[in-house]
Amino acid sequence: MANLLEVEELRKSYGSLVVTDSVSLSVGEGEALGVIGPNGAGKTTLFSLITGATRPDAGRVRLDGRDITGVGAAGRCIAGVCRSHQIPQPFEKLTVFENLLVGACFGRAMSEAEATDHCAGVLELTGLIAKANRPGGSLTLLDRKRLELARALATQPRLLLLDEIAGGLTEGECESLIGTIAAIRAGGTTIVWIEHIVHALLAVVGRLVVLNFGRKIAEGNAHAVMDLPEVREIYLGSPV
Amino acid sequence: MSTVSTHPSAQSSTARYLVRTRTRLSAVAGGAGLLAVLVLALLPLTASRGLLQDLFYLFTMLALAQCWNLLAGFAGLVSVGQQAYVGLGAYLLFALCLWVGLSPLLAIPLAGLLCAVIAVPSAFIVFRLRGPYFAIGTWVLAEVFRLLLAQLRSLGGGTGMSLPREVTNEAGFVAWTAELLHVRAPVARDIASYWLALGLAVLTILLIYRLLRSRPGLALAAIRDNQGAALSVGVDAFRIKLWVYLAVAFVTGMTGALVYLQKARISPDAAFSVLDWTANVLFIVVIGGIGTIEGPIVGVIIFYLLQSQLAGLGSWYLLLLGLIAIAVMRLFPAGLWGSLAGRFDLHLFPIRRQLVLRVGSLENGPATGPSSHKNPGGNDD
Ligand SMILES: Nc1ncnc2c1ncn2[C@@H]1O[C@H](COP(=O)(O)OP(=O)(O)OP(=O)(O)O)[C@@H](O)[C@H]1O
Ligand SMILES: [Mg+2]
Numbered sequence: 001m002a003n004l005l006e007v008e009e010l011r012k013s014y015g016s017l018v019v020t021d022s023v024s025l026s027v028g029e030g031e032a033l034g035v036i037g038p039n040g041a042g043k044t045t046l047f048s049l050i051t052g053a054t055r056p057d058a059g060r061v062r063l064d065g066r067d068i069t070g071v072g073a074a075g076r077c078i079a080g081v082c083r084s085h086q087i088p089q090p091f092e093k094l095t096v097f098e099n100l101l102v103g104a105c106f107g108r109a110m111s112e113a114e115a116t117d118h119c120a121g122v123l124e125l126t127g128l129i130a131k132a133n134r135p136g137g138s139l140t141l142l143d144r145k146r147l148e149l150a151r152a153l154a155t156q157p158r159l160l161l162l163d164e165i166a167g168g169l170t171e172g173e174c175e176s177l178i179g180t181i182a183a184i185r186a187g188g189t190t191i192v193w194i195e196h197i198v199h200a201l202l203a204v205v206g207r208l209v210v211l212n213f214g215r216k217i218a219e220g221n222a223h224a225v226m227d228l229p230e231v232r233e234i235y236l237g238s239p240v
Numbered sequence: 241m242s243t244v245s246t247h248p249s250a251q252s253s254t255a256r257y258l259v260r261t262r263t264r265l266s267a268v269a270g271g272a273g274l275l276a277v278l279v280l281a282l283l284p285l286t287a288s289r290g291l292l293q294d295l296f297y298l299f300t301m302l303a304l305a306q307c308w309n310l311l312a313g314f315a316g317l318v319s320v321g322q323q324a325y326v327g328l329g330a331y332l333l334f335a336l337c338l339w340v341g342l343s344p345l346l347a348i349p350l351a352g353l354l355c356a357v358i359a360v361p362s363a364f365i366v367f368r369l370r371g372p373y374f375a376i377g378t379w380v381l382a383e384v385f386r387l388l389l390a391q392l393r394s395l396g397g398g399t400g401m402s403l404p405r406e407v408t409n410e411a412g413f414v415a416w417t418a419e420l421l422h423v424r425a426p427v428a429r430d431i432a433s434y435w436l437a438l439g440l441a442v443l444t445i446l447l448i449y450r451l452l453r454s455r456p457g458l459a460l461a462a463i464r465d466n467q468g469a470a471l472s473v474g475v476d477a478f479r480i481k482l483w484v485y486l487a488v489a490f491v492t493g494m495t496g497a498l499v500y501l502q503k504a505r506i507s508p509d510a511a512f513s514v515l516d517w518t519a520n521v522l523f524i525v526v527i528g529g530i531g532t533i534e535g536p537i538v539g540v541i542i543f544y545l546l547q548s549q550l551a552g553l554g555s556w557y558l559l560l561l562g563l564i565a566i567a568v569m570r571l572f573p574a575g576l577w578g579s580l581a582g583r584f585d586l587h588l589f590p591i592r593r594q595l596v597l598r599v600g601s602l603e604n605g606p607a608t609g610p611s612s613h614k615n616p617g618g619n620d621d
Contacts, residue, residue: 051472077474089469091462097595102462105455107474112259112455120257120595132595136465155473 003065004029004190005081005159010049010059012042012214019045020056021214027159032181032191034201034222037211038234043194044086046211047161050192051083052076063159077107080158084151084165086194088144092137096128099136099147100154107155119154125180126150142168149180159190166197178203198226198235210234260594261453269588280438284421284431292434296502298544299437303444303495304517305524305536307488310448313531314460315484321378323518324362324385325355325489327511329496331389334506337407338395344411348436348497355493356486363485367478379514386512400507408504433502440498444491449533449589451487456480457591464531515558523561527568529575533589538577 005027012020019042027033035043048054050061052073060069068076082103091099100122104115123129126146131139139147145165152160162181166174174197181204185191195201201208201222208225210218212234218225225231284292304322312318332351336342342350366377390398408414409425417435418428451457459480462470467477496517500506510516520543528539546564550557572579580586 053468053472073468073471074474074476077472082474083472085469085472089466089472091465091469093465094458094461095592095595098458098461098593101593102458102470102475103473105458106470106476116257116259116595123595151469151473 002029003027004031004063005050005192006060006062006065007046007050008060008062010046010061011057012045012049012054013057019214020049022059023211023214023216024059025209025216025219027190027192030185030188030190031207032185032193032205034205034208035192035194035211036196036198036201036208036231036235041211042214043211044163045214047083047163047192047194050076050161051081074106077155077157078109081161082107082152082155082157082159083161084145084148084163086163088141088148090136090139090144090147090151092135094136095133096136096139096147096150097123097132099151103151103154104156107157115154118156122150122153125183126153127176142173153184157189159192160184162191162193162195164194164196166195166200169197174200202226256598257595258598260596261590261592263587263590265586266588266590273588277438277442281435284434289427289430292430294544294548296430296434296437298540299434299441300495300499301520301524301543302441302536302540303437304492304521305528305540306441306444306448306533307492307495308518308521309525309530309533309536310451310484311488313525313535314452314457314464315481316464317481317485318375319366319378320375320514320518320522321366321380321382322488322492322521323512323514323516324378324382325359325492326496326499326517327382327389327508328355328358328385329493330500330506330511331392331395332493333497333501334395334401334403337403343413344407344501345413348494348501351497352490352492352494355496356490359486359489362489363482367482367485382512382514386508389512390508396506398508400505400510402506403501403504408501430502433498436498437502440491440495445533445537447491452533452589452591456483460484461591523565525575527565527575529578529581532575532578532581534581535575535577539575542576 003026007023007025010020010023011018023046025033035046037043045054049056052068052071052075056069060067062068063076063079063081068079071079091102094102097119100119101112101115104110104119105112110118120129120132123132126149128143128146128150131143136144136147145168149162149165166177169177178200181191181193185204191204193201193205205222207220208218208222209216210225210231218228218231226235280295283295304326308319308322311322329351332354333344333347336347336350337344362381366374366381369377389395395401409429414425414429414432417423417432418425421428421431423431452460459470459475462473462475463477463480470477496511500511524539524543525536526539527542528537529535546561547557550560553560568576574582
């Protein structure tokens with residue numbers, strides 16, 4: 001399996017706080033990788049470094065073998081990397097449909113005509129179609145999270161980065177989200193998923209990376225990683 | 241949901257949905273607008289010269305206001321230095337007519353084009369500045385242009401110069417107007433300028449509306465709502481802002497050229513006046529409603545009425561204008577039109593794209609969610 005994403009010795013610090021400490025990892029084409037770690041471990045920051053929202057102090061990011069460390073956030077999306085935001089960032093005055101249209105028109109360079117049915121399809125997939133014409137800012141938190149996923153999907157990413165999208169869902173909603181993500185992966189999209197709801201994560205990903213204090217402390221087969229004593233310590237009390 | 245395929249566009253049969261932006265209100269407004277433009281175009285047949293000169297000023301201010309509104313209200317580029325392009329456009333017109341011998345009708349668009357060219361290196365400088373520094377930077381740049389042109393002795397230096405009559409009154413289109421309407425040259429010149437200004441204002445509005453309804457407009461709205469998120473889905477914010485800045489320089493430059501063709505007398509202090517070409521324009525946009533196309537139209541009418549009623553007050557007039565602006569900003573932060581549009585959901589130039597099912601009625605389709613009680617017609621303020 002060729003690597004789609006390669007992260008090499010990424011470093012980022014805010015003042016004296018090292019948030020990403022020489023993290024290296026690779027994700028194979030078509031793979032689903034889970035990222036776990038306690039609050040403040042640097043998971044979201046890692047996503048920001050991969051998408052170009054944040055500049056690293058050192059290290060490289062490669063997509064499909066191509067060094068994209070110097071490419072800006074918009075350019076990386078066009079190259080095929082798109083994320084959902086942990087704290088939803090909808091375009092508040094645009095409608096839900098228009099939120100997706102932005103992704104399809106600029107992330108994937110579709111014409112508006114091509115994008116219309118594509119976006120409507122994504123809205124159906126993510127359960128937002130009934131709210132297509134509502135302003136993004138009028139959605140509830142749960143729907144805003146769905147919108148994050150939907151807008152990222154509208155760009156037809158090769159690499160989809162999901163940041164805690166299962167929190168707050170009911171059991172049934174969580175099941176259907178797992179189904180959606182599994183289907184996205186089955187379609188060939190490579191996925192990296194940060195998630196605290198571990199059982200949801202394990203239903204989709206085969207491999208896990210564990211971050212703590214900005215460092216990668218474990219990596220490997222998902223179930224094996226969950227059994228490691230240092231990981232159990234972090235997740236003490238949470239259902240595995 | 242687990243059975244759904246990954247490529248939603250492939251699984252939904254082709255073209256099940258369509259997008260609608262027009263509303264009944266916008267269709268009516270479009271018809272009324274067309275009628276208004278027609279009436280205004282025929283006005284020179286009956287109106288007095290004074291009224292035509294007043295309306296000329298109103299139309300040029302409207303074009304400038306629409307430009308500044310696009311720049312500040314839609315692209316978030318709050319420039320207070322647009323007088324740079326009014327002045328440059330005006331001086332370029334003088335240079336092209338006097339030195340190159342171009343007809344004014346040709347010189348106006350060429351002056352606009354050259355303004356857009358000069359805007360490229362200018363953007364390179366001011367785009368490095370953020371927030372208030374951007375505003376200050378644009379103003380400083382305008383001052384630099386003013387000081388440079390004041391050095392140009394062949395264009396009148398610091399005291400300025402006039403356009404000779406063979407340029408203003410004997411240009412081809414003035415003669416054509418004189419013949420068409422059987423009027424003397426000075427009258428024909430006023431009428432021709434009036435038509436040009438009307439055309440410029442109408443074209444500016446139509447172009448901006450078209451821009452906002454197409455992909456660049458979508459990008460601008462996304463950037464306005466959340467620049468970080470816009471970047472994350474592939475919107476090149478820098479590029480789109482640059483294009484807006486250049487396009488606005490083009491139209492602002494043409495407007496400056498037209499204004500000074502009609503004035504036929506130029507000086508650096510007048511052509512680069514921050515009061516005339518930026519403060520007044522800001523007033524128009526802010527009281528009308530920033531971030532809407534209707535706002536500057538409402539604003540320019542109010543501005544014109546105030547000016548014609550209060551012009552006798554001398555410098556008190558400016559003070560009063562300032563007080564009115566402050567009062568409107570306090571009472572109606574979205575401007576007069578903006579507040580009205582917000583309350584009654586009025587959008588004469590709708591931009592919002594409504595997704596509707598091709599088969600089945602809108603009411604049964606996805607368009608009406610339980611809480612979409614308002615009929616969404618546009619998306620701006
Ligand atoms: N822009 C910033 N400036 C300063 N500190 C920051 C900034 N962004 C993140 N941090 C800090 O970096 C650390 C890692 O943050 P990050 O959001 O990456 O953690 P996380 O693993 O995603 O946590 P959570 O599980 O709570 O989402 C935190 O201590 C946070 O306070
Ligand atoms: Mg996080």
